[in-house]
Structure formats: structure tokens, C-alpha cells
Amino acid sequence: MPCGRREVDLCTMILEDHFGPTVARVGQMCLREKLTLGGVIVAMQRVKGGEEKIPPKKVRRALSVLEQHNLLTIGLDSAYRATYETNPDAVQMMMTFPRACLTAKKLYGSAAEAICEELASKGRLSCSEAIRRVRERLELPAAELKQKFCWLAESQFLVRCPPIESKCRGTPVYAAVWEKFAMPDEIAEMPDTTEEEAAKQAACSMEEDIKPDINLLKASRKRKAPIAEVKKEETKKKADPDASVLWQINISRFRRYVRDEIVLEQVCGRMRSNDETGNSEKSAQNVEMALRALLKVAELKSPNPDSNQTPPITLMDVVRAAKEAEMTITKQDLDWAFALIVDDSRGIVRKAGDSGGGLFVLDFDKALLLAVDSHVDSLIREQIDSKAVRIRRLIRARGYLEEETIDKTVMMSAKQTRDLLYSMLEENYVCVKPIGRTNDFAPARTIGLYYVDQPQTVRTLIESTCMMLRNIIVRRLQLEKDSKHLLERQLKMVNIMNGIDASQNIDEEEKRQQKAEVEDMYMPADVRRDLEIFQKNLSLLHTSEIEIEKVLFTFRAYLKSVTTLRFQPPQ
Structure with missing residues (x-):
């Protein structure tokens, strides 16, 4: 590629x-x-x-x-x-894994987050292996983890890897059609208690059976210890029944979730900024709940998850979805919220009819276009000037314009307008098309018409965003390398303090005294100050990576929507 x-x-x-x-x-x-x-x-x-x-x-x-x-x-x-x-797209999708794990935690809890983390770290795993690894971390019953895994598969956050049908000269040939989200019929049998809990139970039962006879004590230990080891070895050697069914994270599903969040930001953010009534908080909540219910219905009814817009959705379907999701909103509030959204969403949600309480269409392309416009305007305002934003909006709204027409419309001097246009031309925010008054295209008889090529601007911004993201990763890795000794000191201090807390031979006052001495030894004032600065800078870099990755996703989703719309066959 x-x-x-x-x-x-x-x-x-x-x-x-x-x-x-x-x-x-x-x-x-x-x-x-x-x-x-x-x-x-x-x-x-x-x-x-x-x-x-x-x-x-x-x-x-x-x-x-x-x-x-x-x-x-x-x-x-x-x-x-x-x-x-x-595959460069698959490599860049790895930056979406933290956001995907956070989304799984919001929807299904910490167990679902741990399952996604295991699949992200190992690439692909079977259902039994993923549950076994999560149990070692969280010590949860297998039935609960299997239920969480089923929920993730049903909601298409996890997808099965395609099975290999044959191999041609060492090259795998994957199946064209397979059950992408069907759970395997059988998984490995696991007891409800983990190995650590079973060992604790065995130790407690052993203590209860202890007698003064030393021989009996030795016999009980010799009798119970090998049983646990044999069972552990048997579970390791026995192959899982679903070992051939591998699962991976369905990043495209998480990306659709991020796209829905962009729609919410574009609509709800504008509602909050434009709402001048006293009930701004309540109205914003109603608008957000109405949009979430609409997106839920669109997810169920849309035949193509990557479609540019949803099919017409009735208000009754939205009311039913809100009731199933246990949203505290009535039909009258939904009707009022959709009237407000249609009037003030700048075309993201439009009304397509009156049947069923009203037909509404959600346009994802419009939401992505507005998100890209806001990012581009912010960049122009930061790099050049706020007046350049006004000039670009004029050119984008009116089309091909001469320099004199731009001067008169924006009411600025010719020199200032020319400087701003040339600055935007250098950064590829606007383009110029030469038009010759005669066939020879002589410079004296040639004029330039300014226009905005949004896809070309976005392609340029993708290149600069990739460079920015790479520089942030390099800076973070270098910061972690330079501050490695601080992390090692902190880890040693934490391990020693944990050992002091676990000691049963000293009282609480002596524990506090020893911990204070260890803290003074490993973390003096200057070292603690350096560690706080490092943690603050590292957190800032991580946050920057997440935000820039989201902006990069917005740019790529916009280009994909433009390409899909351009090559879409006529109706």
C-alpha cells in the first residue's frame, strides 16, 4: 500500500x-x-x-x-x-487501542476493558485464553467474564479472525465468508475460583486438619500439594476446544463510535454556545439524549455502517430506543429537542417528512465537514490571523473570486488582503487558478481566481499532523529514557513500603517511622520535584497524542467520505 x-x-x-x-x-x-x-x-x-x-x-x-x-x-x-x-492503516489503528479500551470500560465495565487490553497486547487470542488471562489479573469468575465477552461480540466490538481455508506455496488463503461475531459452541472449562483462591482454601483446610502428630502434618502436605500441581499441569497441557477460533479488536466499530462522538460534539457544542435561555443545562441534556437515541436507532437500521447518512428514522423509533436505554426523557421533550436540532444543527440533522411523528435523517458527511472546517479555521487563526479566516470563509462560500472582489467584500486594504492571500496560498489553505483573457496567457492579460480545495488542504494537513504526532512520540520516548532513574527509585521505594506494610512483627507506629525514613532516603525534596515535573510532562504528552490522533481520524474520515461520495453510482 x-x-x-x-x-x-x-x-x-x-x-x-x-x-x-x-x-x-x-x-x-x-x-x-x-x-x-x-x-x-x-x-x-x-x-x-x-x-x-x-x-x-x-x-x-x-x-x-x-x-x-x-x-x-x-x-x-x-x-x-x-x-x-x-499495512499502514493497521499500524496507525494501534494508537486507537487506549480509546477503545476506555470505551469498553464505559459501556461494559472493567472486565470488558481487561479483555480488550489482553487482545490489544497479544494481537489475537481465543476466547478461553483471553478469559484465562483476565482471571489471573482480576480474579473474577469465569461465567462473568464469558458474559462480558459475549456482550462485546454481540455489540461487534470484537470480531473473529478469518479462518484459513488452504495454503498456496506457503501463503495462507483466508475464507471469504465466515461468522464474524458468533461465539464458539464450547470453551475451556474453568472453575469459578481462581488458582490463588483455591490455594488459599486448601491452606485453610490444611490448617483446620492440623494435629499434634508431625507425621500426619507431613502426610497432609505431601497429599495436597501434588494434587494442585497436577491439576494445573493438566489444564496447561489440555488444548482448548476453541483454540482454532481467534478473536481480535474490531477497530472499525470503535471508530464508528468516535465518529458518533464527533457528531455529538458538533451539535451539542453549538447548542450550548447558542442557548441563551435559563434552562441551558436541561436543554443541552435533552438534545444529547435525543441524539444518542437517534444514533442508536441508526446503528440498528442502517444497512451499511460506513454509509454517508442514515435512512429516514421516525420519532416513534427514537422514543422506543430511549425507553429501552432507560433514558429519562419524554416524547414531548424529544419532539422539542428535535425541533431545536433541525433548526440549529447546520444540516447535520434534517427533517425528511411528517409520518410517524416526523422523519429525521442524520448526515455524517456534514458533521465531518463542519469538524474539519473548525480545525482548519483554528489553524489559520493561530498561524496567520483571524482576518484570514474571514477571507477564506468568503472564498469558500462564493467560489472563484478575484483579488479586487475580495478587497471590496471584506473591506480591507489591497495590500493587507494580498498579504493574507499569499500567506494562505503558501500553506495550501487556498488555491489560485489562472484565467487568460486571451489565448496566449500573457502575464499582463491573465488574472488569478482564488478558490478553496478542501480535500487538498486536508491532505496537506494530514502530512503535517503525522509529522507532529511522530515528534510527540519521539519526545515522550526520550523523556521516559532520561527519567528512567526516577522511576526506578520510585519503584524501589514502593516495594520497600509494601514489605513494611506486610510485616507483622512491628507495630503501626514503627511502620510509619520506617516508611518516613525510606521516603526521605529514596525521595528527597529535589528528587520528588523532578518526579512531579516528569509525571506532569508525560501526562501532557499522552493527552496531546490522544487529541492529535482524534484530529487525524477526523481528517481521514472526511477524505474517505468525500471519495465515497464522489465515486458513488447515480441513483
């Missing part, structure tokens, strides 16, 4: 952040071109700029890591040899 240099640099930094420099170098080479295994091995032997050679064993391991995390596309070349290519 072709991608630009900025995108390649960003994907390389993401791979290095998650898997280390070896996998990053192999992934970068496969990002640039399709290569066979021999081609990748030979490319890793060519060193430059102080790089080290990567042996063939590590190259194979790096390719296995990329394939395990669904980042590799395997194909055949003209000589029927297996070729490897890194």
Missing part, C-alpha cells in the same frame, strides 16, 4: 514504541515496498548510519510479531513467492 514519507516515519515510531527497534526496522522496510522473506533478510544486512545488522532469526521473529498483531499483508508475486507488506 503506497504511503507518504511522513506516514512511514509515523508508523515506524509507533512500531518502535510498541515492539522495539528490530520490529520497527523490519516493518519500515515492508512499508516502503513488497518484499519476500529473502528480500527482507538481505535488506536487514545493509547497514547505514551506525545501524546493526539483524540476523535472519530475528527477522523471522519480527515478521511473526507483525503477523500476530494483524499488521502484515501476505501475498504472492509473479514467481509465486510469498511477499510481505506492512
Whole structure:
């Protein structure tokens, strides 16, 4: 898949952040071109700029890591040899994993979040293996974890990996049709108690059975300890019945959820800013609940989840969805909220009829367009001037305009208008089209018409956003490397304090005294101040990554919607 240099640099930094420099170098080479295994091995032997050679064993391991995390596309070349290519979209989707885990936690609780975290860290797992790993962390019953897994599959937040039908010269051929969200018929049998709880129960029963006879004590220990070990070894050796059914995170489903959040931000944010009545908080809540109910119905009724707009939805369907979701809103409030939304949503929600209490259509393309416009206006206001925003809005609304017409309309001097236009032209915020008064296109008889090419502007901004995101990741990694000694000191201090808390031979007063001494030893005032500065800067960088990734998603979703609309067949 072709991608630009900025995108390649960003994907390389993401791979290095998650898997280390070896996998990053192999992934970068496969990002640039399709290569066979021999081609990748030979490319890793060519060193430059102080790089080290990567042996063939590590190259194979790096390719296995990329394939395990669904980042590799395997194909055949003209000589029927297996070729490897890194998927840049899948690599950039890895930055969405924290947002996806947070969404799962909001909807289904911490157990669902832990399941998504395991799948994100391992790439793909079977249902039994994912439940087993989560149980080791949270010590929850298997039935509850299986229920959470079922909910995630039913809501399409998890998707089954396509099964392999055959292999052609070492290249897997995946099935074209398979059950993407069906749970396996059987999973591994797991007791309701975890291994630690079972060990505690065994220890308690052992203490109850203790007698003064030492031989009996030894016999009981010899009798009970091997049973637990044998059971543990049997569960490890026994293959799970669903070992061949692998699951992965359905990032496209989470991205649709982020798209819905963008719609809510565009509508509800404008409602809050324009509402001058005394009941602004109540009206904003009613508008948000009405939109969420509308999005819920659209999710169920829309045949294509990536469609540009929803089919007409009746008010009665929205009322029914709000009642099923247990929203505290009446039909009269919904009717009033939709009247307000249609009047003030700038075309995001429009009324298409009066049957069923009213027919409403939600336009996702309009919401993405308004979100992109707000980002572009903010950038122009920060880089150039607020007057440049006014000029660009005029050109976008009126189309092709001459420089003199722009001067008269915005009521600014010719020099100031020319400077702002040239500044926006350099940043690709506006474009110019030369029009010749005669056929020879002589400079004296040629005029320039200014216009706005929004898709071209967004493509330029995607390149700069990728560069910005890469720089933030580099800065964060360097900050973590420079402050590694602070984290090590903090970890040692926490471990010692935990040991003091677990000690039963000293009283509470002595524990507090010892903990204060340890804290003074490992965390003096200057070290604590440096640690607080590091944590603050690290939190700021993490927040910047999340926000910029969301902006990048908005830009890419807009370009995708424009391309889909442009090549859509006529009705």
C-alpha cells in the first residue's frame, strides 16, 4: 500500500514504541515496498548510519510479531513467492487501542476493558485464553467474564479472525465468508475460583486438619500439594476446544463510535454556545439524549455502517430506543429537542417528512465537514490571523473570486488582503487558478481566481499532523529514557513500603517511622520535584497524542467520505 514519507516515519515510531527497534526496522522496510522473506533478510544486512545488522532469526521473529498483531499483508508475486507488506492503516489503528479500551470500560465495565487490553497486547487470542488471562489479573469468575465477552461480540466490538481455508506455496488463503461475531459452541472449562483462591482454601483446610502428630502434618502436605500441581499441569497441557477460533479488536466499530462522538460534539457544542435561555443545562441534556437515541436507532437500521447518512428514522423509533436505554426523557421533550436540532444543527440533522411523528435523517458527511472546517479555521487563526479566516470563509462560500472582489467584500486594504492571500496560498489553505483573457496567457492579460480545495488542504494537513504526532512520540520516548532513574527509585521505594506494610512483627507506629525514613532516603525534596515535573510532562504528552490522533481520524474520515461520495453510482 503506497504511503507518504511522513506516514512511514509515523508508523515506524509507533512500531518502535510498541515492539522495539528490530520490529520497527523490519516493518519500515515492508512499508516502503513488497518484499519476500529473502528480500527482507538481505535488506536487514545493509547497514547505514551506525545501524546493526539483524540476523535472519530475528527477522523471522519480527515478521511473526507483525503477523500476530494483524499488521502484515501476505501475498504472492509473479514467481509465486510469498511477499510481505506492512499495512499502514493497521499500524496507525494501534494508537486507537487506549480509546477503545476506555470505551469498553464505559459501556461494559472493567472486565470488558481487561479483555480488550489482553487482545490489544497479544494481537489475537481465543476466547478461553483471553478469559484465562483476565482471571489471573482480576480474579473474577469465569461465567462473568464469558458474559462480558459475549456482550462485546454481540455489540461487534470484537470480531473473529478469518479462518484459513488452504495454503498456496506457503501463503495462507483466508475464507471469504465466515461468522464474524458468533461465539464458539464450547470453551475451556474453568472453575469459578481462581488458582490463588483455591490455594488459599486448601491452606485453610490444611490448617483446620492440623494435629499434634508431625507425621500426619507431613502426610497432609505431601497429599495436597501434588494434587494442585497436577491439576494445573493438566489444564496447561489440555488444548482448548476453541483454540482454532481467534478473536481480535474490531477497530472499525470503535471508530464508528468516535465518529458518533464527533457528531455529538458538533451539535451539542453549538447548542450550548447558542442557548441563551435559563434552562441551558436541561436543554443541552435533552438534545444529547435525543441524539444518542437517534444514533442508536441508526446503528440498528442502517444497512451499511460506513454509509454517508442514515435512512429516514421516525420519532416513534427514537422514543422506543430511549425507553429501552432507560433514558429519562419524554416524547414531548424529544419532539422539542428535535425541533431545536433541525433548526440549529447546520444540516447535520434534517427533517425528511411528517409520518410517524416526523422523519429525521442524520448526515455524517456534514458533521465531518463542519469538524474539519473548525480545525482548519483554528489553524489559520493561530498561524496567520483571524482576518484570514474571514477571507477564506468568503472564498469558500462564493467560489472563484478575484483579488479586487475580495478587497471590496471584506473591506480591507489591497495590500493587507494580498498579504493574507499569499500567506494562505503558501500553506495550501487556498488555491489560485489562472484565467487568460486571451489565448496566449500573457502575464499582463491573465488574472488569478482564488478558490478553496478542501480535500487538498486536508491532505496537506494530514502530512503535517503525522509529522507532529511522530515528534510527540519521539519526545515522550526520550523523556521516559532520561527519567528512567526516577522511576526506578520510585519503584524501589514502593516495594520497600509494601514489605513494611506486610510485616507483622512491628507495630503501626514503627511502620510509619520506617516508611518516613525510606521516603526521605529514596525521595528527597529535589528528587520528588523532578518526579512531579516528569509525571506532569508525560501526562501532557499522552493527552496531546490522544487529541492529535482524534484530529487525524477526523481528517481521514472526511477524505474517505468525500471519495465515497464522489465515486458513488447515480441513483
